[in-house]
Amino acid sequence: MLSQPQPLYEQIKLHVLERIADGTFRPGAKIPSENQLAAELGSSRLTANRALRELTASGVLQRIAGVGTFVAPPRASSTFVLLHNIADxxxxxxxxxxxxxxxxxxxxxxxxxxxxxxxxxxxxxxxSLIVYCANGSPVQLEDRFVSPDFAPGYLNQNFTSYSTTDYLQSIALPTRTENEIQAVLPTAREAQLLELNESDPCLVVTRKTWVGDDVTTFTRFIHPGTRHTFITQDSR
Known part of the structure; x- marks a missing residue:
């Protein structure tokens, strides 16, 4: 499939993320207002508002009524159990x-x-952008980026028959993983794909995997909070 042109609100989100990535907007810094972003990037204020709302919902920004919008500080993280393949x-x-x-x-x-x-x-x-369903009900949205050097045949797979994890692990098992978990509200697109309201909470697991010294995948797994439970086991 060919990539489609990004909607304008996504372009505004990308602009803000690029400025955060290059250090122009640092943690705690106030970013330009909706009107300033709209004027700079040639959009409406409502479009800029949507971009900032979605970045806020995903934890990138913090909005304080009557004060402005700020780059969120880095999140504290805790170690937790490695998660399984949702298909399994x-x-x-x-x-x-x-x-x-x-x-x-x-x-x-x-x-x-x-x-x-x-x-x-x-x-x-x-x-790839894929939804996994149990008995017809969406339980996970997988938003995955894959290194072409690691999986050159990725685009040719029929992922309606098996999961991306099934395929990637058939090439090589990860030698290292890094996971983060947080509670967020879904974006409008995520809510649509998961058949949720935008006010329904979700659990998001962000996972980076390595094989040897090379990062092979970076993935966001979005789970409806009302349909999915994480269970850990601790053997003593």
């Missing part, structure tokens, strides 16, 4: 797995993702 979890519960593929494409890596993957912004990367 659904199968093991005896539920019917179905997979909805919304995008499998080559695109230019966004600056914030490039920073996390240790590569240059705008270099080619593979991207």
């Amino acid at each position: 979890d659904i199968r093991n519960r005896g539920e019917v797995l179905s997979i909805r593929v919304h995008a499998v494409e080559q695109t230019s890596v966004p600056p914030d993702i490039a920073q996390r993957m240790g590569t240059r912004a705008r270099v080619p990367v593979f991207h």
Whole structure:
């Protein structure tokens, strides 16, 4: 599939993320107002408002009524158990797995993702956007970026038949993973794909994987808070 031109609000989000990535907007710094961004980037104020709302919902920005919008400080993190392949979890519960593929494409890596993957912004990367369903109900939205050097055949796979994790682990198992988890409100697009209201809370797991010294994937897993539970086991 070919990449489609980004909507203007996504371009504004990308502009803000680029300024954060290059240090122009530092943690705690006040960013330009909606009117300033709209004038600078040729959009309406409502479009700029949507971009800032979505960046705030994802934890990138903090908005203080009557004061302004600020770059959020880095989040505190805690170690937690490595998560399983969602397809295996659904199968093991005896539920019917179905997979909805919304995008499998080559695109230019966004600056914030490039920073996390240790590569240059705008270099080619593979991207997929996939929803996993249990008994027809969406339980996970997977937004995955994959190194073409690691999985050159990624775009040719039929991911309606098996999960991306199934395929990637058939190439090589990760030798290292880094996971973060946080509670957020979904963006309008995420809510649509997961069949949620924008006010419904979600759990988001961000995962980076390595094979050897190379970062192979960077993925956001968005789970509806009312449909998904994480269970950990601790053996003593």
